[in-house]
Amino acid sequence: MKYVDEYRAGEIAGRLAREIRRTSARLGDPPLKLMEVCGGHTHTIFKYGIEDLLPSNIQMIHGPGCPVCVIPLGRVDDALAIARRDGVIFTTFGDMMRVPGSKTSLLQAKAEGADVRMVYSPLDALKLAKRNPDREVVFLALGFETTAPSTALTVMAAAQEDVRNFSVFCNHIMIVPALKALLDSPDLKLDGFVGPGHVSAVIGARVYEFVPLEYGKPLVVSGFEPLDVLQSVSMIVKQIAESRAEVENQYSRFVSRDGNANAMAAICEVFESRDYFEWRGLGSIAHSGLKLRKRYSRFDAELRFDAPGLRIADPKACQCGEILKGVKKPWECKVFGTACTPETPIGSCMVSSEGACAAYYNFGRLSKVAERSEAVKA
Amino acid sequence: MEFTTSALFERVERARRRKPRVKDEFITLAHGAGGKAMHELVEGLFLDYFRNPLLEALEDQAVFEIAGNGRAPRLAFTTDSYVVTPLFFPGGDIGRLAVCGTVNDLAMSGARPLYLSAGFIIEEGFPVADLKRVLQSMRDTAEEAGVQIVTGDTKVVQRGGADKLFINTAGIGLIEHGARFSAANARAGDRVILSGPMGDHGATVMIARGELELETDIRSDVAPLWQLVEAMLETPAGIRAMRDPTRGGVATTLNEIALASEVCLRIDESALPVRDEVKGACEILGLDPLYLSNEGGLVAVVAADVADQLVARMRQCPLGRDARVIGAAQAEPPGIVVLKTDFGGTRIVDMLVGDQAPRIC
Numbered sequence: 001m002k003y004v005d006e007y008r009a010g011e012i013a014g015r016l017a018r019e020i021r022r023t024s025a026r027l028g029d030p031p032l033k034l035m036e037v038c039g040g041h042t043h044t045i046f047k048y049g050i051e052d053l054l055p056s057n058i059q060m061i062h063g064p065g066c067p068v069c070v071i072p073l074g075r076v077d078d079a080l081a082i083a084r085r086d087g088v089i090f091t092t093f094g095d096m097m098r099v100p101g102s103k104t105s106l107l108q109a110k111a112e113g114a115d116v117r118m119v120y121s122p123l124d125a126l127k128l129a130k131r132n133p134d135r136e137v138v139f140l141a142l143g144f145e146t147t148a149p150s151t152a153l154t155v156m157a158a159a160q161e162d163v164r165n166f167s168v169f170c171n172h173i174m175i176v177p178a179l180k181a182l183l184d185s186p187d188l189k190l191d192g193f194v195g196p197g198h199v200s201a202v203i204g205a206r207v208y209e210f211v212p213l214e215y216g217k218p219l220v221v222s223g224f225e226p227l228d229v230l231q232s233v234s235m236i237v238k239q240i241a242e243s244r245a246e247v248e249n250q251y252s253r254f255v256s257r258d259g260n261a262n263a264m265a266a267i268c269e270v271f272e273s274r275d276y277f278e279w280r281g282l283g284s285i286a287h288s289g290l291k292l293r294k295r296y297s298r299f300d301a302e303l304r305f306d307a308p309g310l311r312i313a314d315p316k317a318c319q320c321g322e323i324l325k326g327v328k329k330p331w332e333c334k335v336f337g338t339a340c341t342p343e344t345p346i347g348s349c350m351v352s353s354e355g356a357c358a359a360y361y362n363f364g365r366l367s368k369v370a371e372r373s374e375a376v377k378a
Numbered sequence: 379m380e381f382t383t384s385a386l387f388e389r390v391e392r393a394r395r396r397k398p399r400v401k402d403e404f405i406t407l408a409h410g411a412g413g414k415a416m417h418e419l420v421e422g423l424f425l426d427y428f429r430n431p432l433l434e435a436l437e438d439q440a441v442f443e444i445a446g447n448g449r450a451p452r453l454a455f456t457t458d459s460y461v462v463t464p465l466f467f468p469g470g471d472i473g474r475l476a477v478c479g480t481v482n483d484l485a486m487s488g489a490r491p492l493y494l495s496a497g498f499i500i501e502e503g504f505p506v507a508d509l510k511r512v513l514q515s516m517r518d519t520a521e522e523a524g525v526q527i528v529t530g531d532t533k534v535v536q537r538g539g540a541d542k543l544f545i546n547t548a549g550i551g552l553i554e555h556g557a558r559f560s561a562a563n564a565r566a567g568d569r570v571i572l573s574g575p576m577g578d579h580g581a582t583v584m585i586a587r588g589e590l591e592l593e594t595d596i597r598s599d600v601a602p603l604w605q606l607v608e609a610m611l612e613t614p615a616g617i618r619a620m621r622d623p624t625r626g627g628v629a630t631t632l633n634e635i636a637l638a639s640e641v642c643l644r645i646d647e648s649a650l651p652v653r654d655e656v657k658g659a660c661e662i663l664g665l666d667p668l669y670l671s672n673e674g675g676l677v678a679v680v681a682a683d684v685a686d687q688l689v690a691r692m693r694q695c696p697l698g699r700d701a702r703v704i705g706a707a708q709a710e711p712p713g714i715v716v717l718k719t720d721f722g723g724t725r726i727v728d729m730l731v732g733d734q735a736p737r738i739c
Contacts, residue, residue, distance in 0.1 A: 010722045049723015098408075111404035226721045337390030342728075343414045344401075361390075363725040 009227065016230045017053040023237045024055050031057040034236055035326055036194040037179065039066025039354025040224045046363035048226035058237065061326030062356035064178060065196055067143040067171075068095045069324065069348045069355045070279045073314065075171055076101035078307035079140050082169060083114045085305060089132060090116045091125040092140035095352045100345060102312050122154035122168070129158075129166035138301045142171040146198045148290060149263035152270035155292065155299050169301040170291055173277060175199050176207055177288035181279075183215045187327050192236040194229065195221040197251050202267075204259025205249045212245035223251040270296055278311060280348055281321025320347035323356055330360040337361060391713075398422040413626055413730030436638075437560060438483040438621060441553065454489035456480060457548035465508065465543060467586035469578075469597030470673070472545055473515035478602050478673055479624065480549040481523045485607040486620045486676065488559055489551030491523060497531040497546040504542055512543065523602035525549065557614035564618050564639035566709040569685035571678045573606065573692060574599065574700040575651040576628050580670030581659050596655045601674030606697045613691075616684030622676050626730050629668040631677050632715045633729045639679075640712040645705035645727070647719050668717075669730045679707060 024032065036042055042062045045051060051060060064070050080101050083090035090106070097107040097118060110116035115135075119125050122139050129137035141151040151168060158166045175196055182188060195208055200221045211219045218239040222232035232250045239246060249255055270293060277289025292300040302309075314320060317335045322328035330336055330349070340346040342358050349355035398418040408415040425433060432440040439456035460476045470478075477494065484491040496516065500509070520527055527547075578599040585594055603622060610617065619639070623631040628650075636643045652660075652667045660667050674697055680688055685703055692698030715727040 010720055013721050047725060048719050048721040049725050050721075052723045107406050107408065108402070108404065111402075111406040338393040341393065343408075343418075362728050 012227055013053060013230055016227070016234050020053075020058065020230070020234045020237055021055045023234070023241050024057055026241055027057065027237070029057060031059050032191045032237065032240065033059050033061050033189060033326070034192045034194060034233060035061040035063045035182070035190050036222075036229070037063040037065040037175070038194075038196045038199070038224075039069065039352060040197065041194055041222065041229055042066070042356055042359050043354045044224055044226055044229050046359040049363075050226055050229055053230065054233065058233065060233075061190065062323070062330075062359075063182070063193075063326060064279065064282060064324040065144070065175065065199075066349075066352050066354040066356075067147075067173065068099055068352040069320070070173065070178075070282065071096075071099060071142060071171055071348060072278045072280045073100075073102050073312040074278065074308075074310050076105070077103075077312060078302075078309060079106065079169060080104065080109055080114075081307050082138055082301060082305045083109055083116050085136075087134075087136050088115065088305075089128060089135050089137045090114065090140065091119045091128065091137065092116070093120075093142070094118045096140060096142060098345065099348050099351050122151050123157070126154050126158055126163060126166055129163050130161075133165060135165060136304075137166050138169055138305075139166070140169045140171065142173075144173055144175050144196070144199045145202045145263075145267065148172045148271065149202060149260075149266045152266040155270045155296050156266070158299055159296060164298075167299050167301040167304050168292065169307075170271070172271065172290040173279070174273070174288055174290065175203070176210075177285050178279065178282070179208070179211065181282060181285045181288070182325065183211070183217070185325060188325055190217065190326070191240060192217050193219040194232045194236070195219045195247070197221065197223050197228075197255065200251065200255040200259070202260050202263045204257055205247055205255055206257050207259075208247045212247060216245050218245045218248070220248045221251050221255050223254065269293075279324075280314065281324040283321075315346055318347040320349045320357075323347075323349055330357040333357070411625065411730065413630065416625075417729070435560065435562075437487065439487050439489070439551075441487050441489070441558075452489075452553040454484045454487040454551040454553060455548070456483040457546065458483060459544060459546040461541070461544050462583060463541065464583075464586055465512065467583050467598055468595075469582060470600035471512060471515050472543060473512035474519045475600050475673060476545040476547045477516050477519040477523060477525070477527075478600050480547040481525055481602045481604060482622045482624075482673070482676075484549050484551035485602075485604045486559070486622055487551070487553065488555060488557055488607065488611055488614065488617075488620070489553045490608070491525045491549055491551045491602075491604055493528045493550050494520065494525050495529045495531075495546075495548045496527050498533070499540050499544040499546075500532065500534045501540045501542050502534060502537045509543070512545075519602065523604055555611055555614045557611075557617060559617060559620050561619050561621060561635045561638040564635050564641050564643070564679040564707050566641055566707055567682050568618060568641075568679050568707040569682050569703045570632070570643055570645065570705040570707065571680060571685065571689060571692070571701060572628065572651065572704045573603075573676045573678075573698045574672070574674070575653045575656065576623070576672065576675070577652060577656045577660070577667035577670030578675075579624075579673040580627060581656045581665075581667070584663075584665075584670075585659060594655050594659055596653070596659065599672055599674035601697055603674065603676055603697060606676070606692060606695045609691050609695050609698070610678070610688055613684060613687065616681035616688070617678060618681070619679040620676055622672065624671045624673060627667070627669040627671055628677060629666070629715065629727045630729050632727065635677070635679055636707075636715050637713045639707070641707040641709060642711050642713070643679075643705055643707055643715045645715065645717050647717055649702060649704045651700050651702065668727060682706070 125139035220232040271290040273287040274289040319333040349357040398421040582598040692701035
């Protein structure tokens, strides 16, 4: 555990913060807008109060890299339709249980009698299928290339052992098409990226080279400890100050240039890209989602069960889209903190602790509260 | 950071303090997880139906006089049900838990625990050998805590009607001093004391369920707290509030006190004790030890001038060896728990929403 603490030392943080302030002072106005793509980074930034340490001319924009936050309403409704069928045991990760569909969530469906169970890995779902041969066990798979390999290996195991009552409702997505969509978005002006960490361990740092080459923006692949994030910000600011735009790897203890060939091979064996996949708030993005290949299609829950497959518009009050793109800050959303709170989320950004709104609600209200108290005293 | 208005935060705080209401059509597991949903259930439903001055205090026990003339001895009365899975876990079992939980709720009011009741709901097919193990453990723990189990009840339900074994205990204790502890008594300037490492019980049970395929040496801290409390009561004068951080952990207990007392509790992360094993498990699973339960620890809010003396006395007791001051109460902003991180930042520690779930990626 000592190892982890080293990445949280306050003293080094102070030194890095001073360095960032010095470098960015030379850049002056307007403020630099840096996006952390991953929800994990968003969580770290809020949990450790990293924005407190950054100068005012550096703004962190919280990106769409939280898989729970970008799942669209229609997919949740499909999941609910499958989960409510007789004989189905519907399994998924904990956070996903609370994401509201157009009417209800998996957690509520469970209370109403659907057999919905939380699992910690897709292999647990496969085990459940083997233990319950008379039931249909469905696993809702979601996440970027980080979690796709374990889903792929599970499907391969199911095929090998010929487990016929197991299937996957696949919502895996890919990070690179999402990044491209963000960079092509006209209302978004970003100066650099804190690049994904865990995802990059699978896909490698090299795949991001289009970001500096085609868009001229620096990207630093970053770890998830607070010092990692602060150092990555420092590296980006330095690149900008020196008029460089490159992919740099701050997380080299974990991420290589080429990624993990075995994990990629597993993904390619089982999955192929969908023509389009809808992202909450961002709309349809070409080749951004994964589905099971034909040779594994017997494990595809979408083919096995009739799901409505409807596209459902986000609730009107909800501004998840603008928030996921960083165009709006969480507190600029009309329902933030009042109608939409972590216990009664309207938008998915409020569900996962890695969503920008939940992170801001749980950890980031302080400066505002303090400010209000100051006002009260004055 | 730039903020255009502070009206927003008044908006959020207003929403946060809205009268709790249960809007759900069905009870979900979140209603039992010790966080916000459970508070809504208790305050928005149970309190609404059963309202009376003793219940309204929403303490972990009711404290009342038998005669009501102001001079009679005061009694503390409490009840709790135990549905833990698995029934046996490193460091304890459902029987030890059932005795300690009720004894500790009595002790938190400063009452000497005297008598317990025990109700058993047993699923058809439950092994008698396991029941004997549970009863033996209850007998040993009751002896350790100095209480007697004096009345009880048994029901057997059809297979599937309950999960193996549920136990309910209720307890009565006697308050032998004049002090009145309440979560609403904390004042600015007070100190917050924690008796030992956070999250041992929660982490142990989560891992003992076997779903995570982790192997560790973590043991539950489940233990009766009366001896520790008795030592603290040698100087009851400066003690304002005591609670045991069970469901929802230290974070939830601190929030309850901050809200009831309308103060801000400012906690220092570097002062928070967490065992390396618990910390390691939390790192792997993406959990926060602040929200994991203890069953043999207590949080006390005490006057600043008695804090050091109390900590020194607590450290002489086996369950208080790691006791320490973890923070202080201040006036602003009221109703909020603030954590000063090791990293140099600050953040709000809110009540838990739903169950803590391991992260996805």
